[in-house]
Amino acid sequence: MIPVCRIEDLPEGESVRIEAGDATAPIAVFHTDGAFYAIDDTCSHQDASLSDGWLEGCYVECPLHAALFDLRSGEPTCLPARKPVRTHAVTVVDGMLYVHPATQIVPGQPVHAAPEEAVA
Amino acid sequence: MTAARTVTVVGASLAGLHAARGLRTQGYDGRLVVVGEEHHRPYDRPPLSKEFLTGDGDPGEGLGPLALTDPEEEAELDAEWLLGVRAEALDTAAGEIRLTGGRALRTDGVVIATGATPRTLPLPPLDGVHTLRTLDDALRLRAELRAGAERAVVIGAGFIGAEVASSCATLGLDVTVVEAAPLPLVPHLGEEMARVCAGLHTRGGATLLCGTGVAGLRGAGRVTGVELADGRVLPADVVVVGVGVRPVTEWLEGSGLALDDGVRCDAGCVTALPNVVAVGDVARLDRPGSARTVRAEHWTSGMLQGDVAARNLLAGSTVERFDALPYFWSDQYGARIQYAGRRESGDTVRIVEGDPAEGGGFLAVYERNGIPTAALGVDRPRPFMRLRRELARAPQPAGR
Numbered sequence: 001m002i003p004v005c006r007i008e009d010l011p012e013g014e015s016v017r018i019e020a021g022d023a024t025a026p027i028a029v030f031h032t033d034g035a036f037y038a039i040d041d042t043c044s045h046q047d048a049s050l051s052d053g054w055l056e057g058c059y060v061e062c063p064l065h066a067a068l069f070d071l072r073s074g075e076p077t078c079l080p081a082r083k084p085v086r087t088h089a090v091t092v093v094d095g096m097l098y099v100h101p102a103t104q105i106v107p108g109q110p111v112h113a114a115p116e117e118a119v120a
Numbered sequence: 121m122t123a124a125r126t127v128t129v130v131g132a133s134l135a136g137l138h139a140a141r142g143l144r145t146q147g148y149d150g151r152l153v154v155v156g157e158e159h160h161r162p163y164d165r166p167p168l169s170k171e172f173l174t175g176d177g178d179p180g181e182g183l184g185p186l187a188l189t190d191p192e193e194e195a196e197l198d199a200e201w202l203l204g205v206r207a208e209a210l211d212t213a214a215g216e217i218r219l220t221g222g223r224a225l226r227t228d229g230v231v232i233a234t235g236a237t238p239r240t241l242p243l244p245p246l247d248g249v250h251t252l253r254t255l256d257d258a259l260r261l262r263a264e265l266r267a268g269a270e271r272a273v274v275i276g277a278g279f280i281g282a283e284v285a286s287s288c289a290t291l292g293l294d295v296t297v298v299e300a301a302p303l304p305l306v307p308h309l310g311e312e313m314a315r316v317c318a319g320l321h322t323r324g325g326a327t328l329l330c331g332t333g334v335a336g337l338r339g340a341g342r343v344t345g346v347e348l349a350d351g352r353v354l355p356a357d358v359v360v361v362g363v364g365v366r367p368v369t370e371w372l373e374g375s376g377l378a379l380d381d382g383v384r385c386d387a388g389c390v391t392a393l394p395n396v397v398a399v400g401d402v403a404r405l406d407r408p409g410s411a412r413t414v415r416a417e418h419w420t421s422g423m424l425q426g427d428v429a430a431r432n433l434l435a436g437s438t439v440e441r442f443d444a445l446p447y448f449w450s451d452q453y454g455a456r457i458q459y460a461g462r463r464e465s466g467d468t469v470r471i472v473e474g475d476p477a478e479g480g481g482f483l484a485v486y487e488r489n490g491i492p493t494a495a496l497g498v499d500r501p502r503p504f505m506r507l508r509r510e511l512a513r514a515p516q517p518a519g520r
Contacts, residue, residue, distance in 0.1 A: 046164065046166065046167065047167075047451075048501070052501040052502045053501075053505075054502070054505050054506070061505070063458075063501035063502060063504070064458075064501070065419075079141075079423070080188075082193070
């Protein structure tokens with residue numbers, strides 16, 4: 001579980017890129033359509049940061065080649081991207097936004113308990 | 121083209137692949153043949169001058185992340201792939217494409233997607249001298265940059281030259297870029313912004329020499345230096361020539377198709393023959409509303425033209441025009457340059473975000489009589505994209 005920021009610091013329509021440590025790739029967190037979403041930050045097509053992308057409803061457009069990704073599923077909805085990006089669970093605890101990387105591997109430690117308040 | 125039994129895409133490229141996809145998604149269910157001179161399935165070229173050169177590890181045998189298709193899509197596409205085969209002539213009267221080895225391919229429709237090939241200089245064929253267009257070119261250059269080369273000279277400071285120079289600098293080589301023009305990229309960016317982008321070389325640790333031609337190469341068997349027109353000699357272990365490309369149209373000579381630095385098409389990628397279309401770097405399109413023609417060498421144009429060309433080929437006439445806003449990007453020395461629009465000489469430029477003088481990112485808008493004509497961003501992907509969208513929607517000055 002990685003702390004992102006206070007929810008008031010990520011207003012509607014905004015996004016933030018977080019470095020999730022060596023175990024997982026950078027993650028982009030979005031606030032759009034009244035909810036928070038987290039997906040892999042790097043476009044599955046070519047090297048571009050999706051947190052810099054254009055947000056439209058539940059979709060983000062890659063700032064390099066305009067590939068469109070569904071924030072809910074990570075699936076691309078048009079070319080040039082053909083592969084999905086991973087999605088990550090997002091929770092809010094006491095006004096603090098957290099991301100739970102999908103495949104964060106911490107050797108010897110159990111996976112953290114379920115989030116208290118799911119918003120995405 | 122009403123009852124096409126065979127459509128042949130000549131060029132297993134980004135543009136060729138997108139034309140093939142366009143044919144299938146628009147309902148073409150006849151025989152689809154893709155002829156490719158390279159042995160590879162379609163792959164993405166932009167990374168070849170960038171992360172492919174600098175990346176860790178062994179690039180391996182296959183296309184890896186460069187692949188534009190996967191087995192699942194290829195099965196859906198249901199095309200016959202003739203790879204490692206060159207088209208040598210097009211006989212439009214007979215409806216035949218002549219291939220290497222004397223083989224003839226009967227076809228009802230043709231998509232010309234043969235792209236472009238690097239221009240060369242009249243230099244002796246020495247080892248250590250490279251051009252960069254194909255994956256095989258990139259593999260050779262990549263290996264040589266890692267085989268103990270210390271000094272690289274890049275001839276030509278266009279986008280490919282700048283990206284290769286940047287990659288060489290990343291790999292720790294001592295890099296000099298030689299440009300014949302007084303300043304690189306002026307036709308693309310205008311003098312003011314071209315000067316800013318030229319500054320990236322210096323910031324990135326490379327040396328940029330402008331306004332000097334290349335007189336020859338030094339070395340016997342293997343290159344040891346580049347001799348400049350002013351007499352200077354730059355020692356070099358590796359030389360990369362990046363002086364532009366020319367469209368691959370030799371095979372179309374005698375076909376009756378109009379050739380003029382590319383295959384002449386109307387605004388919908390259709391040649392004088394309704395069953396022959398052209399896409400990508402090789403296609404020279406009419407520009408609607410003006411007397412001019414345009415041959416774009418942009419990745420996005422190649423991708424988008426395929427769909428338009430496929431629709432018109434299947435319709436048998438031009439029912440759709442290609443009118444996307446030109447767009448290109450370049451990654452060099454840690455900076456991402458993005459450009460969109462139709463700038464022309466005399467347009468003014470205004471900085472709307474950031475400060476180029478401070479060496480960081482910025483966003484610039486080109487204007488003519490107060491109307492935005494183009495946008496240039498350096499490390500400003502988000503606001504750049506907003507401007508790109510606005511430009512695509514806004515009316516442009518007449519004739520662009």
